């Protein structure tokens with residue numbers, strides 16, 4: 206109950222969820238670090254699977270090694286830590302270790318060992334099968350756990366109690382076993398957050414396609430129009446080399462930070478496509494992001510940094526905005542695309558302030574409008590993709606295996622005030638694919654009609670009536 210005596214949506218949902226049976230022995234939430242109000246930062250929720258009562262210390266240590274003392278203690282992520290909150294969820298599984306699947310050389314499943322764990326995920330350790338796979342109830346259990354425990358989460362990291370390596374990611378979720386280090390995760394977050402391309406090639410193919418839309422690959426060898434041309438010093442030759450600088454390499458040249466034009470990249474292509482540096486995190490995991498990749502990543506996190514303007518805060522006083530029921534909150538909608546149809550699965554009202562980046566990059570993007578007004582807009586990097594982590598071992602890199610699920614969910618955040626009492630017949634949700642160009646300065650026309658972007662409409666939700674909506678959203682739009 207709120208102080209004024211009205212029941213908030215959150216109270217209602219919480220009591221609803223806690224009544225259901227859960228497949229874990231216990232659950233707890235620990236904030237590892239909080240840089241700002243939850244909705245105004247990229248909140249990473251870390252969840253363990255296959256960690257029994259006796260394994261909780263090992264899980265906590267693994268999360269520290271991978272994230273707090275790993276990823277967020279290093280270069281880009283350390284420098285931009287203020288854009289993130291990290292929340293660790295301890296789900297205590299009945300059994301220790303996750304289930305495993307073993308595939309034969311023909312790709313057929315030859316052995317399966319099940320474990321009764323919180324999320325029921327499997328480790329298969331097979332590059333061609335994306336290393337890891339969900340069980341039939343994994344996605345649903347993960348969604349309901351996080352909906353209840355960390356409703357503001359944006360990025361999900363699932364850690365499996367299995368010593369193997371590899372990993373799988375896409376659509377704001379990464380799943381990893383215990384055998385990987387933070388550099389692998391950093392490379393994958395480069396794909397997922399920054400929409401970066403791979404700067405390695407594991408084959409000798411020649412690229413024959415159009416200009417890549419990713420910021421760190423190009424077919425253009427003209428210095429004057431090169432997309433990262435301003436980062437190339439005048440004395441640097443263009444093109445600059447292939448797998449290494451074409452000798453003689455200038456003294457003091459830094460292979461990951463000095464920018465030129467190096468042939469080879471995109472996972473498979475030795476020829477015909479170029480990358481910015483000799484060796485970047487998007488080539489070999491361990492180096493830092495090159496300046497071109499770092500710039501793309503910085504654009505993504507910039508709106509979340511502390512001094513960025515916060516939506517829903519009139520005076521800029523974030524403390525005032527944190528009190529419940531002051532009208533600065535937001536509604537978090539989970540929307541599912543399935544067989545070309547959009548459906549609102551869940552709505553939840555959360556405290557503000559929140560940041561809506563409004564950045565539209567290549568890939569899927571969403572827009573919510575009420576009549577002529579845009580009320581939400583954003584990119585969905587890696588939506589509809591599940592990517593096996595690339596294997597970068599002693600034999601060199603091995604490309605990602607990509608799986609495109611038939612259905613995927615995405616999150617839309619709208620200021621509560623925009624939705625409350627809105628005329629539902631005026632509400633539209635558009636999911637589009639943006640082919641090229643960046644929408645940093647978008648016009649007021651609907652995204653699907655924007656002439657500056659190469660937009661393909663994917664699905665729309667329109668002409669809604671109250672009956673089309675989940676009860677949770679009806680209660681927001683039509684409060685008693």
Ligand SMILES: [Zn+2]
Pocket residue numbers: 404421481482485486487494495496497498499
């Ligand atoms: Zn790079």
